[in-house]
Amino acid sequence: MNNLKVGLLGGGSWGTTVAALVARNAPATLWARNPETVQEINTRHSNETYLPGARLPEKLRATADIGEAVAGADVIVMGVPAQNFRGVLQQVREHIRPWVPIISLAKGLELDTRMRMTEIIAEVLPGHPVGVLTGPNLAREIMAGQAAASVIAMEDAIIVRELQCLFSSGLFRVYTNTDVVGCELGGVLKNIIAIAVGMGDGLGAGDNTRASLITRGLAEISRLGCAMGGQPETFAGLAGIGDMIATCTSPQSRNRHVGMELGRGKSMATISGEMFMVAEGAKSAPAVMALAEQHGVEMPIASDVYKVLSGETSAQRIFRGLLRVSAGAEWEPG
Template sequence: MTKVNVIGAGAFGTALAITAKKAGNDVLLWTRHRDHADAINSEKGNSKYLDNVSLTPGVEATSELARAGNANILLLAVPAQHVREILAQLKPWLAPETVLVMCAKGIEQDSGLLMSEVMAEIAPTNPIAILSGPNFAREIALGLPTATTLACRDREIGEDIVKAIGLPAFRPYLTDDVIGAQVGGAVKNVLAIACGVVSGGKLGENARAALITRGMAEILRLGEKLGARAETLMGLSGLGDVVLSCSSPASRNFSLGAALGQGDILGEILQQRIAVTEGVYTASAICRLAEKFNIEMPICFAVNEILNGGVAVSNAVEELLARPFRDERLAGF
């Protein structure tokens, strides 16, 4: 039996633990806090992050990294900005052959590094993979049909991961484009905030469709500079994730943007949330990368101005609408 442990007992980590156990693996779910682990084990669920969903029998929660690190495959489902810290704490307990699968979507705010680059810095001898796609945690946990991208440069290891966690209703599609699988997921968080602003500000469905389309152009520009393949960015971990997150209030990033569009204050929105909204922290890192590579990413810049620049939503929208008219062939993907 394959040991597939999950690091991070938020909604997505819990859903992955449920799925990995359904697939026939030995599964431990790690949370930072012992009282949270005890609550999960006693209630056979995770009411804090994923209410009214039962764990697959046999899933156990723990707060001990030494136990959680003992695995064939580790699914890392902690927020992107905490990956470095948690992985450094895990490192003493990792075997060199343990496969690390990144399930967070973001770019490290301080360094501008992709999650694969952070992983390579902390655990350079461990094989790595990326899991990313249009994947709402609750639907995965309930066994609703889901497809996702599994990116791994070593095809044999990638196939082993797919065999370990794949189910008829949870379908990983394998690629070796590790960069592409990360760029789409990171940028879509910021685009989802923008689409939420449009929804909350009642700017219309035409505007949201335009943001999704032009947002894909921004993803493809950044992906090209970082070495991603366009086919990956137009797949599940890019376009698929954009469509989901930019269209549904169930997306944390979309709902945050909607609250901003309605006039709520960012700090107050974040205080009311127990789960991390990744786009808030990734926006500034994306904009620094865009400046570094001289890439036009006006939507991401507008969102960053709202989040981190003190610019009012109405002013950011006006700036976008005041941009010069372009030939679509020149402004395309």
């Protein structure tokens, strides 16, 4: 792995964290838009805006020139938000060498097209191997050295095993999977369920309610994920229930935070204005609901969350309906 050069795009919390992990195994260059962030990483080895108190490896280099990060890279890692993903990828196209693998860190859907990030990569940069790194990965805990596990998914079993070693570091263990669709959708869809759980927490609901929402939410995302080509076992793994538990229960979860603020009566516009970082669940919710309709999949929890996000109703009015008034068989849709 020491012979591979890695270009990481995106100076947010997760992009910087992955860059720090990779820099322990291979030469890594991080591209960030903000020149001040670049200077801070290069001189002080920190990114206080996104990772306060964390120390970055001195070997990690940063640049504000995307060409510098991409041109000599053997692997590209995309750590930019879903709605900015295509634009950055189009800049990458001007500098990338042929056949360089591209790994996505984003857990969202492109709103206009409803496309997953790996689908956008295949469209903008055909011929490049594509993959996703996903799982229950809270950036601050990983930077603090706490144990965590993730999944790298690519269709090519040989390439994915080679790249597995690139991301594994210390107590950060990376597993492999060839179910790109399932792994990617697990990371996307659980965000909406985390908003539902946050609503309950904001309204003072109990642990039983939280457990019910997580469990029934997992059933929903599994139905849609499998309808779109994912494998059932993926949703029972790190990219499914693992990521769901972390996102639905951690105070660090941005999507849970959005739900809590909605439960406390704030509008989505107010919440967005107060947040510094992106909550992908709120951004991707319209695309998720459109996909559910397209594939004929019932998603009652996600549907109610979308109604609150769109301003059609409030968390207070909708929350009793999140667990459904009538219950059918547990293993049937509904």
